[in-house]
Amino acid sequence: TGHEVGHKKEAFDRRMAKLVLAVVGYGHFFIEHNKGHHRDVATPDDPATSRMGENIYSFATREIPGAFKRAWELEEVRLERSGKSVWSLDNEILQPVIITVALYYALLSFFGPIMLIFLPIQMAFGWWQLTSANYIEHYGLLREKLPNGKYEHQKPYHSWNSNHIMSNLILFHLQRHSDH
Numbered sequence: 001t002g003h004e005v006g007h008k009k010e011a012f013d014r015r016m017a018k019l020v021l022a023v024v025g026y027g028h029f030f031i032e033h034n035k036g037h038h039r040d041v042a043t044p045d046d047p048a049t050s051r052m053g054e055n056i057y058s059f060a061t062r063e064i065p066g067a068f069k070r071a072w073e074l075e076e077v078r079l080e081r082s083g084k085s086v087w088s089l090d091n092e093i094l095q096p097v098i099i100t101v102a103l104y105y106a107l108l109s110f111f112g113p114i115m116l117i118f119l120p121i122q123m124a125f126g127w128w129q130l131t132s133a134n135y136i137e138h139y140g141l142l143r144e145k146l147p148n149g150k151y152e153h154q155k156p157y158h159s160w161n162s163n164h165i166m167s168n169l170i171l172f173h174l175q176r177h178s179d180h
Contacts, residue, residue: 001020002017002018002020002021002026002029002030005017005020006018006021006029006030006033006034007034014030017030018030018092018095018096018099019096019099021096022096022097022099022100022103023100023103023122023126024122024123024125024126024127025097025100025104025123025126025127026123026126026127026130027092027093027095027096027097027099027100028067028068028071028072028093028096029067029071029130030092030096031071031074031075031092031093032048032067032068032070032071032074033048033067035071035074036048036067036070036071036074037049037067037134038154040151041138041143041154041158041159042138042141042142042143042151042154042158042159043142043143043151044142046138047062047063047065047066047067047069047070048063048066048067048134048138049134049138049141050063050134050135050136050138050139050140051140052139052140052142053140056131056132056135059131059134059135060128060131060135063131063134063135064127064131071093072086072093075091075092075093079091104119107119136160137159137160138158138159138160139160141157141158141159141160143158
């Protein structure tokens with residue numbers, strides 16, 4: 001849900017995407033996916049594009065830290081352009097981090113140490129869902145590098161699609177990945 005709502009233009013929807021992603025401690029996905037992955041999809045520069053022959057576990061160990069690193073770099077550049085510190089509250093990675101910390105603190109305070117078991121499990125499940133989707137959506141696809149050093153423009157065949165009703169309902173239209 002956070003993935004799809006993050007593509008909306010309305011400020012409310014974008015705030016909701018950050019909130020949903022903050023619940024699983026993956027708020028940086030909002031920046032990385034929309035500003036990094038969409039630009040570099042199906043290129044070696046994209047940590048969220050799985051390579052031909054790469055298994056999902058190797059992909060996860062490359063994609064998860066790579067996505068955070070790229071999100072931080074993108075946000076640092078954006079804030080630098082507007083004369084703000086990367087450590088300011090305008091940082092759209094730090095905003096969901098603050099929500100995550102506050103939410104987890106509240107849950108730990110209310111339910112006690114038992115949450116130290118459940119919070120990492122639900123966090124890992126959320127991360128795994130996003131990583132699995134990224135793995136499947138572009139597995140083995142590669143855009144051609146042009147003579148000028150740039151990559152060809154993204155085309156529908158740079159994403160795997162599934163036109164099934166159930167995947168449409170369950171995944172909020174994610175099955176038509178090239179459409180977004």
